[in-house]
Amino acid sequence: MEEDRAILKIDDVDTYIGQSHILQGVSLEVDRGSITALLGRNGVGKSTTLKSVVGITPPQSGSIRFRGREMRGLRPYAICRQGIGFVPEERRIFPTLSVRENLLIGLKKTRAAGKEWTIDRIYDYFPQLKRRDRQKGGNLSGGEQQMLSIGRTLVGNPDLLLVDEPTEGLSPFMVDAVLGILRQVNEEGRSVVLVEHSIDVALDLASRVYVMSRGAIVFCGTPQEFSADEGVRKKYLEV
Numbered sequence: 001m002e003e004d005r006a007i008l009k010i011d012d013v014d015t016y017i018g019q020s021h022i023l024q025g026v027s028l029e030v031d032r033g034s035i036t037a038l039l040g041r042n043g044v045g046k047s048t049t050l051k052s053v054v055g056i057t058p059p060q061s062g063s064i065r066f067r068g069r070e071m072r073g074l075r076p077y078a079i080c081r082q083g084i085g086f087v088p089e090e091r092r093i094f095p096t097l098s099v100r101e102n103l104l105i106g107l108k109k110t111r112a113a114g115k116e117w118t119i120d121r122i123y124d125y126f127p128q129l130k131r132r133d134r135q136k137g138g139n140l141s142g143g144e145q146q147m148l149s150i151g152r153t154l155v156g157n158p159d160l161l162l163v164d165e166p167t168e169g170l171s172p173f174m175v176d177a178v179l180g181i182l183r184q185v186n187e188e189g190r191s192v193v194l195v196e197h198s199i200d201v202a203l204d205l206a207s208r209v210y211v212m213s214r215g216a217i218v219f220c221g222t223p224q225e226f227s228a229d230e231g232v233r234k235k236y237l238e239v
Contacts, residue, residue, distance in 0.1 A: 007031065008029065008030040008053070008065070008193070009029050009030075009064075009065045010027055010028050010049070010052075010053070010062070010064050011062055011064075012025050012026070012027055012061070012063070013026045013062030013063070014059060014060050014061045015048055015052045015057055015060060021215065022048045022215050023045050023049060023052060023059065024214070024215040024216050025062075026045070026049060026052075026212075026215070027217060028210050028217060028220070030191050030193055030208075031207070031208070032189075032191055033189050033191055034191055034192075034206075034207050035186050035191070035192040035205050035206045035207055036191075036192070036193050036194065036207070036208045036210065037194050037202035037203070037209045037223075038193060038195045038196075038210050038212065039210070040213060040237070041236070044213050044215065045216075046164075047088075047089060048215075049195075050162045051088075053084065053086075053162060053193075054079050055078075056076055058073070059072055066083070069082065080158075083158050084158055084162065085156050085161045085162065086162045087150050087162065087163045087164060088164050089195075091146060091149040092149065093137040093138075093148050093152070094137055095136060095138025096136055097136065097137055098135060098136055099129050099132050099134070099135055099137060100133050102137050103119045103152055103155055106151075106152035106155045106156045107119065107156070108155070108156045108157060109157065115188055116157055117154040117155050119155060122155060125151075126151060126181075128144055129147055129151060143170045143173075143174035146166060150163070150166065150178065150181060158190065159190055159191065160192075161190060161191070161192045161193070163182065163193070163195065164195045165196065166182070166196070167179070167196065168197055175201075182194070182205065186205075199233075199237065202223075207222070207223070208220070208223075209223055209226045211226075213235075218236055219236070
């Protein structure tokens with residue numbers, strides 16, 4: 001794939017946590033303005049891939065280039081300043097701060113692609129958060145905390161959004177709200193990398209699908225190619 005089409009290019013990345021070799025030669029590309037899904041069973045390295053991109057679990061070798069610039073070796077705050085936002089599976093909100101204070105921490109004006117995300121705009125999409133503006137984050141439901149985590153990342157106005165298991169444990173109503181905002185983010189020109197346990201959700205959103213197993217990429221293709229390859233689903237995804 002041509003370099004100018006890829007906003008993110010991961011090439012032959014190895015990441016260790018302690019003595020455990022988690023990522024083993026991982027390579028993938030994310031096109032500008034696309035949604036890319038990363039699938040696989042629990043523990044195969046999906047979350048570590050996202051954390052390697054943002055420097056939380058720094059790779060020991062390989063290359064991670066964002067808009068043509070090498071990110072490997074930079075600190076997480078420096079990587080995020082380049083225009084990468086990360087919504088972790090653990091949500092990581094500040095439980096003793098109010099909803100608005102959590103959002104203010106992430107607020108950053110940029111010239112990122114698409115319409116700017118502000119606190120008021122987050123409240124338009126997630127009116128539940130607006131009603132809880134002064135409540136502490138620790139008092140929110142799990143779904144509301146997920147909304148807050150996504151909102152806090154979006155008000156940083158990233159060009160690339162990395163989202164780890166955004167619908168896990170949510171009610172159908174909350175799932176629809178979260179998926180709606182991810183679609184909106186993408187329609188405005190931002191790129192998304194989605195780690196998602198629901199295959200149907202991933203296939204509905206993504207234009208490219210990667211499958212991981214034991215720390216390596218074992219499949220790359222369109223949702224249609226993935227759906228047509230019954231062997232991949234049975235071997236690497238079904239329990």
